[in-house]
Amino acid sequence: MSESCNHDCSSCGSSCSSRTQPQSLLAQPHEGTHVKHVIAVVSGKGGVGKSLVTSLMAVQMRRHGFKTAILDADITGPSIPKSFGITGRATGDETGIFPVVTKTGIEVMSMNVLLEDAASPVVWRGPVISGAVKQFWTDVMWGDIDYMFVDMPPGTGDVPLTVFQSLPVDGILVVTSPQELVSMIVEKALKMSEMMNVPVLGLIENMSYFECPNCHERVEIYGPSRVDESAQKYGISHTAKLPIDPSFAAHCDKGDIEGYPADYLADTAKFLEGVLGK
Ligand SMILES: Nc1ncnc2c1ncn2[C@@H]1O[C@H](COP(=O)(O)OP(=O)(O)OP(=O)(O)O)[C@@H](O)[C@H]1O
Structure with a gap:
């Protein structure tokens, strides 16, 4: 350590022991918030069903009796409130913001419950968007939550970086569709997970097949599923498949x-309970 150390590493080039110690960038949640497990739901590109999987996972965990929450980090394309029929706006007081609560008791925070007009586009620069996501963690009074699912925007930009650095993410669920180059998506997710030191817990293939309502034959419309093969190749122990279902x-x-x-995601819920605990 330099003799003139003022403990401000940002203004010093010295490579001393205090600098080399890894610094946590985790943001403190709101006072009174205790979230046991945070799971990020990611996809390689938009429209593959990431929000659907996030919603279904939260619903499934709630059905298993857990206190469940969704942090909708997809600031510019929030779709969570609509699928839960949330029309009201979030309220707050001088200490913070209250999440909106769904019919079965799932807590939700999303840009759409803060906007005066949910149809207004959010035209913000990256750092402002990331700041909003961080505030969803620090300024929202979540209370006691067993499982929080974070609906990430597609890809690997500012917001995923903010989420992985600021929130205590336990693991990642990767959503793919059979049309995609699954192994490339998985490889990217694995590399990101290594960089962020967060494990990939499972691989969910959406629109995997269609089941005929009359004869119940399963047809793999987009060709044979490669999700199990990819999971095996990359050592991911859990996979799940969702059908194409117009009633979704x-x-x-x-x-x-x-x-x-x-x-369809009951096994995934059980798997998470098994690896992460209750
Ligand atoms: N398995 C499915 N069967 C039928 N419709 C589906 C299925 N999965 C998703 N959809 C529909 O496709 C649309 C896109 O799904 P969703 O919003 O979950 O994707 P996303 O990956 O979150 O997209 P974005 O990245 O734009 O947020 C929605 O209208 C959803 O209802």
């Missing part, structure tokens, strides 16, 4: 994702 869209449009009867 119908339930989301009605704001009734919690009323969707099937539980």
